[in-house]
Amino acid sequence: MPAKRLPTLEDVAARAGVSRATASRVVNADPRVGRLAREAVQEAIVELGYRPNRNARSLVRPEVDSIAVVVPEAEETVFSDPFFAALLAAITQSLADSPVQVLLAMGQPGDSQKIERYLRGGYTDGAIVVSHHKDDHIWQVLTATKLPAVYVGRPYAGDVGIPYVDVDNRAGGALAAQQLVSTGRRRIGTITGAMDMAASEDRLAGWREQLHSAGLDAGLVEHGDFSAASGAVAIRRLLKREPQLDGVFVASDLMAVAAVHELQAAGRKVPEEIAVVGFDNSQAAELTRPPLTTVVNPVTALAGTAVKLLLRLLEEQPVESRVILETKLVRRASA
Amino acid sequence: MPAKRLPTLEDVAARAGVSRATASRVVNADPRVGRLAREAVQEAIVELGYRPNRNARSLVRPEVDSIAVVVPEAEETVFSDPFFAALLAAITQSLADSPVQVLLAMGQPGDSQKIERYLRGGYTDGAIVVSHHKDDHIWQVLTATKLPAVYVGRPYAGDVGIPYVDVDNRAGGALAAQQLVSTGRRRIGTITGAMDMAASEDRLAGWREQLHSAGLDAGLVEHGDFSAASGAVAIRRLLKREPQLDGVFVASDLMAVAAVHELQAAGRKVPEEIAVVGFDNSQAAELTRPPLTTVVNPVTALAGTAVKLLLRLLEEQPVESRVILETKLVRRASA
DNA sequence: CTGAAAGCGCTTACAG
DNA sequence: CTGAAAGCGCTTACAG
Numbered sequence: 001m002p003a004k005r006l007p008t009l010e011d012v013a014a015r016a017g018v019s020r021a022t023a024s025r026v027v028n029a030d031p032r033v034g035r036l037a038r039e040a041v042q043e044a045i046v047e048l049g050y051r052p053n054r055n056a057r058s059l060v061r062p063e064v065d066s067i068a069v070v071v072p073e074a075e076e077t078v079f080s081d082p083f084f085a086a087l088l089a090a091i092t093q094s095l096a097d098s099p100v101q102v103l104l105a106m107g108q109p110g111d112s113q114k115i116e117r118y119l120r121g122g123y124t125d126g127a128i129v130v131s132h133h134k135d136d137h138i139w140q141v142l143t144a145t146k147l148p149a150v151y152v153g154r155p156y157a158g159d160v161g162i163p164y165v166d167v168d169n170r171a172g173g174a175l176a177a178q179q180l181v182s183t184g185r186r187r188i189g190t191i192t193g194a195m196d197m198a199a200s201e202d203r204l205a206g207w208r209e210q211l212h213s214a215g216l217d218a219g220l221v222e223h224g225d226f227s228a229a230s231g232a233v234a235i236r237r238l239l240k241r242e243p244q245l246d247g248v249f250v251a252s253d254l255m256a257v258a259a260v261h262e263l264q265a266a267g268r269k270v271p272e273e274i275a276v277v278g279f280d281n282s283q284a285a286e287l288t289r290p291p292l293t294t295v296v297n298p299v300t301a302l303a304g305t306a307v308k309l310l311l312r313l314l315e316e317q318p319v320e321s322r323v324i325l326e327t328k329l330v331r332r333a334s335a
Numbered sequence: 336m337p338a339k340r341l342p343t344l345e346d347v348a349a350r351a352g353v354s355r356a357t358a359s360r361v362v363n364a365d366p367r368v369g370r371l372a373r374e375a376v377q378e379a380i381v382e383l384g385y386r387p388n389r390n391a392r393s394l395v396r397p398e399v400d401s402i403a404v405v406v407p408e409a410e411e412t413v414f415s416d417p418f419f420a421a422l423l424a425a426i427t428q429s430l431a432d433s434p435v436q437v438l439l440a441m442g443q444p445g446d447s448q449k450i451e452r453y454l455r456g457g458y459t460d461g462a463i464v465v466s467h468h469k470d471d472h473i474w475q476v477l478t479a480t481k482l483p484a485v486y487v488g489r490p491y492a493g494d495v496g497i498p499y500v501d502v503d504n505r506a507g508g509a510l511a512a513q514q515l516v517s518t519g520r521r522r523i524g525t526i527t528g529a530m531d532m533a534a535s536e537d538r539l540a541g542w543r544e545q546l547h548s549a550g551l552d553a554g555l556v557e558h559g560d561f562s563a564a565s566g567a568v569a570i571r572r573l574l575k576r577e578p579q580l581d582g583v584f585v586a587s588d589l590m591a592v593a594a595v596h597e598l599q600a601a602g603r604k605v606p607e608e609i610a611v612v613g614f615d616n617s618q619a620a621e622l623t624r625p626p627l628t629t630v631v632n633p634v635t636a637l638a639g640t641a642v643k644l645l646l647r648l649l650e651e652q653p654v655e656s657r658v659i660l661e662t663k664l665v666r667r668a669s670a
Numbered sequence: 671c672t673g674a675a676a677g678c679g680c681t682t683a684c685a686g
Numbered sequence: 687c688t689g690a691a692a693g694c695g696c697t698t699a700c701a702g
Binding site: 343344345355356359360362363387388390391392393394395396 | 694695696697698
């Protein structure tokens with residue numbers, strides 16, 4: 001007799017004096033079980049503290065158990081950037097009423113091996129990949145293993161045969177630039193996100209496009225990496241390069257808030273002397289002083305669409321290969 | 336032939352011209368497999384895009400697969416209160432090098448049924464329960480199903496036979512009060528957390544104790560629920576009740592930051608006219624103006640201890656029934 | 671080094 | 687309404 005063994009359905013059946021089949025039917029709320037049998041089984045379940053073995057069930061009833069949200073970023077990043085928090089909350093919420101588990105797989109962006117091993121390992125039935133960098137090999141793994149997957153954010157490599165949802169980042173960057181231009185700013189810079197990500201490229205492209213068509217210099221570009229610290233550093237560099245800087249588009253609110261703090265610390269008035277436009281429309285944008293003018297990142301729609309696509313993929317139904325969501329500018333005090 | 340079937344080990348074996356046993360050994364990196372066989376199997380795996388079926392493996396090799404972090408709070412709360420974010424990050428990190436999955440189970444605090452069903456459902460091998468309210472029946476479920484579990488934070492019902500880790504909340508409340516008293520404040524209030532949680536009780540008790548022993552009125556108590564909004568409401572009530580209020584201990588930084596904003600909006604200078612002490616030592620405490628004096632909630636140690644205890648429980652080793660972590664005050668500008 | 675066979679805990683036609 | 691039996695995909699003594 002082993003030291004400790006969890007009670008199985010067999011134990012429950014024995015105790016209730018019925019067959020495993022009947023016990024199983026009770027557990028699964030199958031209506032065609034007699035009252036006496038049902039009650040006996042229910043009692044046995046309580047007495048034994050029976051919990052079904054999920055693995056055994058899944059083996060024989062192949063349903064969707066879990067989907068992984070893959071974020072090739074460090075844990076600190078994931079939990080400190082409100083964009084991820086909001087996206088994760090939204091994904092979790094879209095699946096709240098289904099029995100599908102949401103697993104979170106994170107890992108250093110440089111080293112996606114752990115994630116790749118995870119994806120290959122059969123731990124999950126599908127994946128939503130959220131923050132995708134140029135150098136990771138995630139899509140190759142997804143393709144090789146045929147794991148149903150959806151990207152949030154255009155894959156850097158372009159169309160790789162995996163459907164994706166994205167916000168129109170290019171239009172967003174353009175909106176931001178337009179706001180700065182149309183309010184009379186002339187020395188306009190931008191702080192980009194990590195340049196190994198498609199979103200950063202697109203936002204920059206939109207910004208650049210607008211400056212060009214306004215006949216302004218589109219050279220005042222500094223690269224951040226979406227972290228608060230990088231925003232502070234970048235704005236300092238920008239000021240150094242162009243002391244007359246009077247407007248800046250920062251590719252995320254997290255960086256933008258840091259940049260505003262930095263500007264204020266340097267004695268520059270926002271928005272009087274320099275206007276700042278962020279991206280994301282996160283809570284922080286609203287709470288910081290002055291409140292941030294920013295481009296909306298429709299997190300809930302992004303999450304909902306990704307989940308919907310993945311669920312369809314898992315049911316082997318056809319899905320759009322890409323969905324691009326519109327964005328808009330929210331005008332507040334900073335620009 | 337079914338429309339679509341994932342390749343199994345059997346398929347791999349057939350393709351490689353070996354037995355399932357050998358194929359299995361290659362997948363599990365068993366050294367005693369000949370080079371030719373190994374290579375043939377590896378090739379087959381790649382060609383077929385084989386992913387092992389985790390359920391089948393777990394069935395036969397009963398290892399710890401996943402642990403659930405149970406937070407009986409709404410998704411929004413979990414993702415907006417930095418305390419949870421920090422705790423989740425820390426728990427995830429402690430398990431980063433192990434193959435153990437971290438599942439996140441959330442749900443409305445009033446309605447813990449969904450969580451209870453989840454816990455009974457056999458979805459996970461163990462649980463860390465993080466934010467526990469008086470009315471939920473989680474511990475009863477854990478006890479009934481013998482699911483290995485650890486609480487972060489003293490269970491409201493007291494010693495229920497489930498080990499827990501907690502910070503010394505009572506001492507923390509006392510430290511906060513002491514700081515206010517010792518800097519000459521005399522009309523000192525407090526904003527509590529949700530009163531159906533042990534942490535709120537303990538922090539309040541510590542605060543009360545100190546005021547009593549300083550011979551001050553300990554009646555200026557307003558109840559919040561740990562949300563930012565509740566902090567704002569509570570400080571207004573406090574001011575209404577006692578316009579001379581010159582010090583307040585707020586039971587979380589999230590509420591404290593909101594209270595400070597509210598005070599500033601009402602034209603009160605912090606700390607000159609009114610001192611504020613928070614709890615948690617979250618990032619926000621550092622970033623808000625003025626920076627918050629606050630009591631440290633040692634999140635990393637809390638998480639690390641909880642994981643350690645749970646892992647031991649899962650290995651059926653004996654564990655302490657409770658671990659209480661010390662706390663300290665971090666002095667900044669707000670008090 | 672390799673394979674045939676048993677078995678993990680469950681569900682589900684099938685037969686009654 | 688109920689049970690005997692097959693089978694899900696894998697691992698692992700056991701025997702060779």
